[in-house]
Amino acid sequence: MNPENLLQHPLPTPKCTTGCPLIDRFLSGGVPTNSITELVSESGCGKTQLCLQLLLAAQLPTTLGGLASSSLYLHSEFPFPFRRLHQLSLSFRSSHPSLFASSDPLDRIFVHPLHSAEHLLDVLRRIDRFLEHPPTLFPLKLIIIDSIAALFRSEFENKPSDLKRRSVLFFKISSKLKLQAKTFGLAVVVTNQVVDFVGSSDGMNGLRVGNLGSLYSSGRRVCPALGISWANCVNSRLFLSRNEEVLGDESGLVETGSGDFVAVQTKRHIHVLFAPHLPNSSCEYIIVREGVFGVERTATDLQKRAIK
Amino acid sequence: MEVSRLPLSASQRGKLIYAGYTSLSSLSSVSSSELARDLNVSETEALEILKVASYSGWLDGTSGSHAIVNGAQTAWDMLHEEELLRRITTSSADLDDILGGGISCKEVTEIGGVPGIGKTQLGIQLAVNVQIPANYGGLGGKAIYIDTEGSFMVERVLQIAEACLEDMLDYDVLLHKGVQACQVKMQPKDFLANIYYFRICSYTELIAVINYLEKFISEHKDVKVVIVDSITFHFRQDFEDMALRTRLLSGMALKLMKLAKKFTLAVILLNQVTTKYSEGSFHLTLALGDSWSHACTSRLILYWNSNERYAYIDKSPSLRSASSPYSVTGRGIRNSTSNCKRIKMM
Incomplete structure (x- = not known):
């Protein structure tokens, strides 16, 4: 039994690009390998969009920030958004024509449905052989579980015995994933849902997890599902939020008070709730046909001013 | 064995007793730097004192170093150690x-x-x-x-x-x-x-x-x-x-x-x-x-x-x-x- 030599660790830790340089910079390179990254948001914020984009981006060679790997997508929310993945793959292919001239990126994405938490554990045990002897030339380096919350939210009741059984499962799943991540250098991404936060703001102090005092999405106060036990199981947690902002004088559409229309824009942000290697920060992003992209706030502000 | 019977100069003996080192056993677990600090003497001098003390203890055979033999330590010594x-x-x-x-x-x-x-x-x-x-x-x-x-x-x-x-x-x-x-x-x-x-x-x-x-x-x-x-x-x-x-x-x-x-x-x-x-x-x-x-x-x-x-x-x-x-x-x-x-x- 010998300690690992930290000097021989690759520096920085290999990361998987998200396919957008701005979000990559925000995440200091992308999604780290050897660790579990969690994406938390309410539905419709772009968790799945970002996941699909990661499935494709992982195939890029390491010189372009990818992992030169194939990827596995385990989904518990049905149906699998195949049309969207196809759409993304077309634009992905056209932006890297030389890399995917002869092969289809979709060939390197494996998809498997999940029906329960026990099923997930079973699948994880079975992919060990798959990880050791990859069927393609590209080893599997990215596992995405979308979503972990859906597996747990139906099956367990809110009583002590069920909660205990649930948290034992959390730690089993997490330690299996971490073992695989470490042994095979995987990047693991799990998505999680939110629940409405009910309670006084004072009561939050003890339970507060992460950088933000309170999480708001769509004007509601929310907190990540699955409680504090699961929060102990992930290495980094990112929160995607969506909030409507009334466009003020920049657009010239100021509310006149007589019931006129108000221009409303949805602003999406990604926040670091906690991560061992990232500071407390946030980044605005948009979802377009070609995928999820970061927005440089200062640049858009400058643009707005220029238009004015 | 008493410190006063050690073959040391009178001033050294005086300093030792003044600093509270009256018995040989009290000298057995102390380091030269600690002694130098306590007696306000140079470290080499403290080392000499310790050498003399351990030699006399060895000659004496029966007394001395019993603190080490039993592995016991007084709370006073422990306090000193912790402060260091x-x-x-x-x-x-x-x-x-x-x-x-x-x-x-x-x-x-x-x-x-x-x-x-x-x-x-x-x-x-x-x-x-x-x-x-x-x-x-x-x-x-x-x-x-x-x-x-x-x-x-x-x-x-x-x-x-x-x-x-x-x-x-x-x-x-x-x-x-x-x-x-x-x-x-x-x-x-x-x-x-x-x-x-x-x-x-x-x-x-x-x-x-x-x-x-x-x-x-x-x-x-x-x-x-x-x-x-x-x-x-x-x-x-x-x-x-x-x-x-x-x-x-x-x-x-x-x-x-x-x-x-x-x-x-x-x-x-x-x-x-x-x-x-x-x-x-x-x-x-x-x-x-x-x-x-x-x-x-x-x-x-x-x-x-x-x-x-x-x-x-x-x-x-x-x-x-x-x-x-x-x-x-x-x-x-x-x-x-x-x-x-x-x-x-x-």
């Missing part, structure tokens, strides 16, 4: 204050808190700070980092090490008023070489490593801190037999405590927080149960207070319970900056 021990700074002066100068060696300290509060950050900071050379007030030791959760990021260690080096350079400039060239010869990479890193993937591995530590540390005597991040993770799954879990945990705690005493090193155990169900309501508590809370000498709880991180001494044999704010910055653990902010706001 250097503590590991946390890099936050406020936090050091409530800890009585930093994390103490020879003790097992447990640090607990919610995810994202900065447990791992504090762990990495201590692994770096233990390496601060002695002429900068550090221990100049090495660290063992046992990672069970995979949150240890080498790039983050490098960041904190760079900031630590910068602080040492600033100190140099301050001390020598910028006249002398910098004396720090360490590179950020050297910090990495001095951290022995074990990545653990199951509880059996964890127990194996802890059993192996004694051998490892006796080969690497300069290890001054052992950090386990976290002690909890692998013990929260797969245990139907809770009695077995308790036995394994307390066995581990005993081993770690023994290591801390034997090699004069600090053991840091990071713990998670869980919700405990009692009397019809849920509340937050550190994981691993009540019996575990006896396992550590001192316990530090990290928590949020509005928008600030706070540390609270929950258990300690020598420190009063107190709390202090701290912050996690790009450079590592530092003092909380909110005091300045409040002034600005006014």
Whole structure:
């Protein structure tokens, strides 16, 4: 039994690009390998969009920030958004024509449905052989579980015995994933849902997890599902939020008070709730046909001013 | 045998008795530097005195060194020893204050808190700070980092090490008023070489490593801190037999405590927080149960207070319970900056 030599660790830790340089910079390179990254948001914020984009981006060679790997997508929310993945793959292919001239990126994405938490554990045990002897030339380096919350939210009741059984499962799943991540250098991404936060703001102090005092999405106060036990199981947690902002004088559409229309824009942000290697920060992003992209706030502000 | 009968000069005998060294046994466990300080003489002279004393003790045969033979130590000696021990700074002066100068060696300290509060950050900071050379007030030791959760990021260690080096350079400039060239010869990479890193993937591995530590540390005597991040993770799954879990945990705690005493090193155990169900309501508590809370000498709880991180001494044999704010910055653990902010706001 010998300690690992930290000097021989690759520096920085290999990361998987998200396919957008701005979000990559925000995440200091992308999604780290050897660790579990969690994406938390309410539905419709772009968790799945970002996941699909990661499935494709992982195939890029390491010189372009990818992992030169194939990827596995385990989904518990049905149906699998195949049309969207196809759409993304077309634009992905056209932006890297030389890399995917002869092969289809979709060939390197494996998809498997999940029906329960026990099923997930079973699948994880079975992919060990798959990880050791990859069927393609590209080893599997990215596992995405979308979503972990859906597996747990139906099956367990809110009583002590069920909660205990649930948290034992959390730690089993997490330690299996971490073992695989470490042994095979995987990047693991799990998505999680939110629940409405009910309670006084004072009561939050003890339970507060992460950088933000309170999480708001769509004007509601929310907190990540699955409680504090699961929060102990992930290495980094990112929160995607969506909030409507009334466009003020920049657009010239100021509310006149007589019931006129108000221009409303949805602003999406990604926040670091906690991560061992990232500071407390946030980044605005948009979802377009070609995928999820970061927005440089200062640049858009400058643009707005220029238009004015 | 009395000190007054030792073949020493009268002034030396006088100094010895004046400083409270009346019997030979009181001289048997004292080091030359301590003696030099107590007698206000040079270290070489103190060494001579000790030589004479041990020679006479050996001639005497019957008396002397019985303190060592029995392995017993008086509380007075222990107090002296403790005062001489250097503590590991946390890099936050406020936090050091409530800890009585930093994390103490020879003790097992447990640090607990919610995810994202900065447990791992504090762990990495201590692994770096233990390496601060002695002429900068550090221990100049090495660290063992046992990672069970995979949150240890080498790039983050490098960041904190760079900031630590910068602080040492600033100190140099301050001390020598910028006249002398910098004396720090360490590179950020050297910090990495001095951290022995074990990545653990199951509880059996964890127990194996802890059993192996004694051998490892006796080969690497300069290890001054052992950090386990976290002690909890692998013990929260797969245990139907809770009695077995308790036995394994307390066995581990005993081993770690023994290591801390034997090699004069600090053991840091990071713990998670869980919700405990009692009397019809849920509340937050550190994981691993009540019996575990006896396992550590001192316990530090990290928590949020509005928008600030706070540390609270929950258990300690020598420190009063107190709390202090701290912050996690790009450079590592530092003092909380909110005091300045409040002034600005006014």
